[in-house]
Amino acid sequence: MSKENEFIHKDFEFEDLVKKAKRRSMIKMVFISLFISVIVLTGLYFIGDTVMKIKMEKETSLDSTWSGIMGANIEERGTIYNYSLTSATAKTKLVKIVGGVPIPWGEQEKVFTILGTSQLISNNGPSGLGYSDDERIPLYYEGERVVEFFHPQVNYKQIFDDRKLLNVIDDNKVVEMAFSFDDGYSIEEVNEVFKKQLAWYWVDTFSKDDIENDNKFNKDKNFRDDTIYGFEVYGFPYNRSAEAYSASNFISVLEKVKEDGGNYHGDAEKIINNITNQGKIKLEPENLKIIGIVVTGKPSDLKKYNDNSMIRGATLGATTDQY
Template sequence: MSKENEFFPKDFEFEKLVKKARKRSLIKMTLISLVISLIVLTGLYLLGDTVMKMKMEKETNFDSIWNEIIGANVEEQGTTYNYSPTTATAKTKLVKKVGGVPIPWGEQEKVFTILGTSTLITTDGPSGSGSIEDERIPLYYHGERVVEFFHPQVKYKQIFDDRALLNKIDDNSVVEMAFSFDKGYSIEEVNQVFKDQLAWYWVDTFSKDDIKEHNELNKNERFSKGYTINGFEAYGFQYNQHSKAKQASNFISILEAIKEEGGNYQDEAAEIFNNITNQGKMELEPKNLKIIGVVVTGKPSDLKKFSDKSMIRGAILGATTDQY
């Protein structure tokens, strides 16, 4: 059949127009898809960034509040934030104030992502070195001694008393020392004895099961020198010389607030609350807090006046520094 006789003769110009239209349509659809994808990705990124910042604000707030009641004589100095396109890092500096002199006490670092996750960057904890024959292996952190405590209802293999070391330290230095008591005392009773050098109260947050566990640990032959509570694990609150200061009330308020909504600390706060109140059988108020130890600071000569206090069951030297 000849081209002249074709029923539908080909129109090459029309075919070119169709191909060109298809190409334009494909390019248009591709551009629209790219724009939509960019808008969606940007929206997701902004949403993730907002979620990350909200999570970081909430968690760092919880961390800051929790740091007020854990760690013997440790307080926050400030938090810095570093941002990248997909992450943010919060670094919180901790210090000890010994005789009014701040001593750096490490950092807490958390990394947050736009995926809504957070990771605590763990740092080295307290450690000690020595031989099995050593009578005592003190714990150190950042080159300074770490305070340790002895619970009044736990039987230890040996309870140490570092008060004799005060005679070997120059009086141009300032030191901290942790005193563990023979029983629980009221805040007023503790203030009467230690007020001038008082820095921090150790609150009894142990349950009967905790005491049983610690007694069993101290019977364990693997712990040849005994199992103590180091300063990183102790709960309590700072002493403030201001007459209107209410640190005990602040300690209670923190526990109650974190118990209700405290993120990762909620269960721990609830457990402490129940231990102090005997499973809710008594009110959580300052007069019902049992103080079973303190941290005192000052010059060696200032702390020697506590050498004859019968309420002191154990005494552990902590951080030391020059007074000037």
């Protein structure tokens, strides 16, 4: 009887040893699994972080390139990057140069994540107050007027001429004004007349269908004229130190964006086709049609264009103190 009891006792000891071994094995497996998971997650994080930075560098560069030809007299003034554990934000400051004075023109903010996504964060856009039956509701942004343009081949119910406002603006101010032409002119023809106050050229990037659609819309008496706002147009700045460079850079941007793809690929291709009449003429500075400009200066500087026959319409933009 004692021997039987001794055998049963030894069996319990063995089972206890097995349980302890299993427990140690389980703890070991959990530790190894956690260790491997940490390594994998860390690796995935660094891969995602690297991909995010590459994407951010490429997209912000492309955004900056495109913004150089879009938006009337708007310039970038540096980008600030802010990083968090799983994302990064690129914030770009914009300005207008009016008579040599920089005027803040909002910011563009874009968020990138380690998942490879990016999203443009919309800032407050331009706005205006008025009634549906008002002849005109000017838009304001950052407390300043937004310039409007009129295409020479589009018929409008009314074309605005804000040059009369130059008589009531103090000459200690500097003013931005958009001139829309009655036709397309060469860069040389525009420079000959407006060179001293010239800030930016508006290039004709419209197709025949675009013009036809605008004419149809403006015939409808139930709607206000579909003018073209400054943030919608394409062109390039006037460069006093290298006049030929600006037009060539405009063309280079279009060709580069068309080749590199990205979000602007389709727009670049369409603009090139419109300028070249579907490839019938070469894409070169001599074939660019300038259908409007932005000029800046004191009111007295801009009054000299009051009787210019090239100007079909004129709209006031940003104004600020000269000093």
